Structures are given as structure tokens and as C-alpha cells.
Amino acid sequence: MENAKRLYEAVLEGDAKTARSVTEAALAAGVDPQKLVTEQMIPAMDEAGRRFECNEFFVPELLVSARAMKAALELIRPLLAARGAQPAGRVVIGTVKGDLHDIGKNLVAAMLEGGGFEVIDLGVDVSPERFVATAREKEAHLIALSALLTTTMPSMQATVEALQRAGLRERFKVMIGGAPITQKYADEIGADGYSENAAGAVALARRLSAPM
Amino acid sequence: MNSRERFFAMLDGRPVDSLVLMPITMMYAADQAGVRYGDYAADHRVLVEAQIVTAEKFDLDYVSCISDPGREAADCGAVVKFFPDQPPAIDEQQARLADKIELARLRAPDPLGGGRMHDRVRAAALFKERVGYSKVIEGWVEGPCAEAADLRGINSLMMDFIDDPAFVQDLFAFVIEMELRFARAQIEAGADIIGVGDAAASLVGPRIYEEIVWPWEKRLVDGLHALGARVRLHICGNTSRILDGMGKLGCAIVDLDLASMADGRAKMGPDQILLGNIHPVHVVKNGTPEAVTAAIAACHRECAPRFIVGAGCEVPRGTPAENMMALTRYAREHRP
Numbered sequence: 001m002e003n004a005k006r007l008y009e010a011v012l013e014g015d016a017k018t019a020r021s022v023t024e025a026a027l028a029a030g031v032d033p034q035k036l037v038t039e040q041m042i043p044a045m046d047e048a049g050r051r052f053e054c055n056e057f058f059v060p061e062l063l064v065s066a067r068a069m070k071a072a073l074e075l076i077r078p079l080l081a082a083r084g085a086q087p088a089g090r091v092v093i094g095t096v097k098g099d100l101h102d103i104g105k106n107l108v109a110a111m112l113e114g115g116g117f118e119v120i121d122l123g124v125d126v127s128p129e130r131f132v133a134t135a136r137e138k139e140a141h142l143i144a145l146s147a148l149l150t151t152t153m154p155s156m157q158a159t160v161e162a163l164q165r166a167g168l169r170e171r172f173k174v175m176i177g178g179a180p181i182t183q184k185y186a187d188e189i190g191a192d193g194y195s196e197n198a199a200g201a202v203a204l205a206r207r208l209s210a211p212m
Numbered sequence: 213m214n215s216r217e218r219f220f221a222m223l224d225g226r227p228v229d230s231l232v233l234m235p236i237t238m239m240y241a242a243d244q245a246g247v248r249y250g251d252y253a254a255d256h257r258v259l260v261e262a263q264i265v266t267a268e269k270f271d272l273d274y275v276s277c278i279s280d281p282g283r284e285a286a287d288c289g290a291v292v293k294f295f296p297d298q299p300p301a302i303d304e305q306q307a308r309l310a311d312k313i314e315l316a317r318l319r320a321p322d323p324l325g326g327g328r329m330h331d332r333v334r335a336a337a338l339f340k341e342r343v344g345y346s347k348v349i350e351g352w353v354e355g356p357c358a359e360a361a362d363l364r365g366i367n368s369l370m371m372d373f374i375d376d377p378a379f380v381q382d383l384f385a386f387v388i389e390m391e392l393r394f395a396r397a398q399i400e401a402g403a404d405i406i407g408v409g410d411a412a413a414s415l416v417g418p419r420i421y422e423e424i425v426w427p428w429e430k431r432l433v434d435g436l437h438a439l440g441a442r443v444r445l446h447i448c449g450n451t452s453r454i455l456d457g458m459g460k461l462g463c464a465i466v467d468l469d470l471a472s473m474a475d476g477r478a479k480m481g482p483d484q485i486l487l488g489n490i491h492p493v494h495v496v497k498n499g500t501p502e503a504v505t506a507a508i509a510a511c512h513r514e515c516a517p518r519f520i521v522g523a524g525c526e527v528p529r530g531t532p533a534e535n536m537m538a539l540t541r542y543a544r545e546h547r548p
Contacts, residue, residue, distance in 0.1 A: 058417035
């Protein structure tokens with residue numbers, strides 16, 4: 001596991017090349033891929049999130065950590081899928097219709113992935129219908145909506161309403177975030193949760209996807 | 213005193229009859245004039261009319277050419293998506309410098325070449341004609357970090373800071389040359405001050421800001437001073453960790469968004485004019501007139517006397533008129 005410890009460091013330092021090579025070596029040596037995720041990668045991204053919240057990490061550092069984690073995860077994910085391992089939850093995420101701003105959404109997606117969630121990232125300018133259809137198709141647990149503009153906030157409400165119209169509102173939890181978003185707005189549109197930042201979004205997603 | 217007299221007296225430290233009032237209005241201004249934002253961003257005549265309507269209605273001391281950060285990038289050939297009633301946005305999936313090699317081929321556009329930059333220059337000229345003797349005219353350029361993000365894609369730029377800082381330096385050099393040419397054209401057309409928007413700078417930490425971003429912001433500000441302009445710096449977001457550097461740029465006015473005004477005053481010293489910074493959504497849009505008055509009074513107490521009334525960032529669409537009037541009343545009923 002000494003090698004595996006280097007995976008933790010590589011993810012935290014944002015060194016994708018090392019993260020990948022250490023993962024390859026660990027897998028070749030017979031290390032359990034699930035252990036690489038739960039004992040190295042998730043703690044590394046949790047630590048990156050903690051540093052982000054404490055103003056020790058900023059967006060560049062968080063993005064390169066996420067990239068390193070993804071490099072390792074690309075090797076591990078097929079192995080986990082083959083043995084039927086379940087993620088912490090499945091999240092469909094995107095920036096809502098009319099909005100092309102994605103850095104906040106990308107940070108949340110990276111932190112969720114680092115937190116053990118399977119993330120289906122629909123990108124930007126995503127219609128309510130596409131959120132609903134993808135969540136249904138992928139059997140997601142959560143739908144995460146991002147908006148930077150006050151003008152595109154109504155697309156969040158439209159997505160909640162599209163879920164209601166499809167009779168699926170109880171099936172998926174909806175979490176929202178973005179610069180103009182407030183808890184009050186989340187309550188007004190009937191979202192299940194709001195987070196002010198990317199690290200908080202992981203805690204929120206864990207809470208929302210926990211069995212009742 | 214009219215708005216121009218008040219503003220320049222304030223900048224020069226002379227007595228004024230009331231506080232200066234300079235909240236950023238864009239979509240809010242379009243709504244005041246009953247025009248769609250897509251038209252506001254595309255046609256300087258619509259922008260100028262809406263700015264004047266808004267400035268007169270709320271007794272603002274200035275009018276501004278600002279509309280969206282995509283003008284320079286559009287003229288550089290970036291793919292910009294336009295919407296009927298919201299700001300144009302750059303399509304990062306097709307970023308102009310998705311391939312870094314493209315930087316070597318990129319040529320700074322002519323700000324008088326008939327593109328989106330030229331439309332802004334025309335706005336400055338029309339403002340001069342319409343309100344040049346009563347209101348302050350603000351031109352606008354992007355700062356190095358914001359413009360580089362528009363050209364390269366913000367996600368890529370953030371990682372470039374760590375992966376390839378030499379490329380970032382080259383990109384910033386290109387940006388500064390382009391922005392100074394753009395600013396010169398706006399100043400020659402009639403702009404009194406130049407606003408520098410460097411939104412993405414709040415996303416990097418103090419180390420990257422000081423080592424890579426700040427030196428280029430400084431070159432831009434020095435270049436603007438050499439052109440004879442006063443400079444207003446606006447960095448959206450939480451700038452708490454980079455306040456020291458922002459204060460050392462030598463800008464006439466520094467806006468604060470999500471940072472403490474008291475902290476700004478402590479870090480930047482008593483002479484720096486600070487503008488802001490009540491929360492645009494929580495207070496300006498969602499609060500009551502009483503809450504607006506209380507919040508701006510707190511900012512005033514923390515910053516007096518070198519203080520300008522404004523929100524932390526753009527006044528959001530949907531802000532009640534009575535909340536804007538509360539800002540206006542506070543400014544007019546108080547002195548620095």
C-alpha cells in the first residue's frame with residue numbers, strides 16, 4: 001500500500017501522470033481497486049475540498065487535483081463496474097438552459113466524483129427535458145443544477161416542474177447552486193437542497209442520497 | 213454640483229455636495245428602458261439610451277459602456293452565443309485558443325474595425341454627445357485574467373497557471389496590448405474613466421495572483437494612466453485574499469464585491485477610494501429599502517471618507533425600484 005499512498009499525494013498535488021502510473025502499478029500488484037478509491041482518492045479529494053474551504057487551495061489547484069483523480073479513475077472504473085460495485089450515488093449535473101457558465105458546475109462535478117459519486121455531466125445550456133430524460137435513463141439519484149445568471153434561474157424552476165409533470169418529482173432529489181442562488185430561492189422552487197460551494201455540495205449530496 | 217463635477221471633485225479630494233453614486237447597471241438598465249438585452253449588447257444606440265434613462269431615473273452619477281465581457285474575444289474570432297434577452301456568452305467548448313499554438317497566429321483586432329469593440333467605442337462617442345457635460349462616461353476593458361479566460365476558456369486557463377505559466381504570460385502580453393488599444397479608442401471617443409473588469413482573478417489564490425496576474429494588471433493600469441485615464445478596478449467574487457495587491461495597482465477606484473469593506477480599507481490605506489458593496493442579490497434585489505439603507509450606511513461607516521455608493525456587482529434584473537431609490541436617497545443625503 002506504500003505505492004498506493006503516493007496516489008493520495010499525486011491527487012492532492014494535481015499530478016495526473018503520477019496518479020495514473022501509481023494506479024497502474026498498484027493494480028498490477030493486486031491492490032483492491034475499491035480500496036484505492038476509498039482509502040486514497042476520496043480522502044485526497046476530501047482534503048483538497050477542505051483546503052479549498054480554508055483558502056489554502058483555489059480554483060487552479062482544485063481543478064488539477066480533479067484532473068489527477070479522473071486520470072486514476074479511468075483505470076479503476078471499468079474494474080469496479082465489472083464487479084458490480086455501486087457508487088455513493090449517481091448524479092446528473094449541468095448548467096441550466098440559456099447559461100454557458102460552467103466553472104462552478106465543473107468544480108461541483110469534480111468534488112462529487114472525488115466523493116465517490118458517479119457523475120453524468122450534461123455540460124451547459126441543458127434543457128429541463130434533457131435533465132429529466134437523462135436522470136430517468138441513467139437511474140440517477142440526484143439532479144444538480146447550476147446557474148450563474150439571474151436570467152437563467154427560472155430554468156431551475158422549470159426543471160423541477162418538468163419532473164412534476166413527468167410524475168418523477170419524488171424519484172429524484174434536486175440540488176441547486178450558483179452565484180445568484182440562495183436557500184430562499186431553493187425553497188421557493190421546491191428544490192431539495194442548496195449549497196453555497198463545491199465542498200458543501202458533496203456533503204449535501206451525501207445527505208440527500210442517504211437512505212431515509 | 214452636477215454629476216461630473218461631484219465625481220472629479222471626489223477623486224481629487226475636494227469638497228462635494230453628496231456621495232458619488234455609481235452602481236453597475238446592465239440588464240437592469242435595459243429593463244428600465246424596456247429593451248431586450250440582446251439588443252442592448254449588440255447596438256450601442258440602445259445601450260446609450262437605456263443607460264441615460266436609468267441614470268436620470270435614479271440620479272446615477274455616471275453612464276457606462278459595459279455590457280458583457282465578450283466584445284474583445286468576439287473580435288478575435290471567438291464563438292459567441294447571442295440570446296434575445298440576456299448577455300452574450302462565449303462558447304468555451306470552441307474557445308479561440310483551445311489550441312495554444314493559435315496564440316502565435318492571433319492578431320489584435322482593430323477597435324475601429326467595425327466589430328463589437330467598435331460598437332463600444334461608438335457608445336462612448338454617443339455618450340459624449342448626449343451627456344458629456346453632465347454625467348461621467350465610463351469606458352470598459354477586460355483585465356488580463358478575464359480576457360485570457362475568454363480566449364482560452366476559463367477551465368483551461370486555470371490549469372494553465374499550474375501547467376504552463378509561460379504560456380499564460382505570453383497570453384497576458386497579447387491581452388494587455390489589445391486592451392490598451394481598445395481603451396485608447398474609447399478615451400479618444402469620450403470616455404472619462406476606464407473600468408477594468410478582471411473577474412477571473414478572484415478564482416486564483418494570492419500566490420498566483422501576485423506572481424502572474426498582478427504584474428500584468430499593473431502594466432494595464434500604468435498604460436491606462438499614460439493614456440490620461442482614471443481607472444476603476446472591478447474584480448467580481450471574493451477578493452479577500454488579494455486585497456493587498458489590488459490596492460497597490462494605483463487605481464483611482466477599487467470596487468469590492470464579496471470582500472469586507474473594512475478589510476479593504478485596512479489593507480489599501482485611507483486614500484484609496486472604495487466602491488461598494490452591498491450584496492446584489494441578498495440585499496439589493498431581495499431586501500427591503502430599509503435593509504438597503506442600513507447596509508450601505510454600514511459600508512459608508514467602514515470606508516469614509518473615500519467612498520462611493522454601489523452594489524458589490526451588477527444590480528440584478530428584477531431589483532425593486534424602491535431599493536434603487538434607497539441607494540439614491542442615501543447618496544444624496546450624505547457627504548463623504
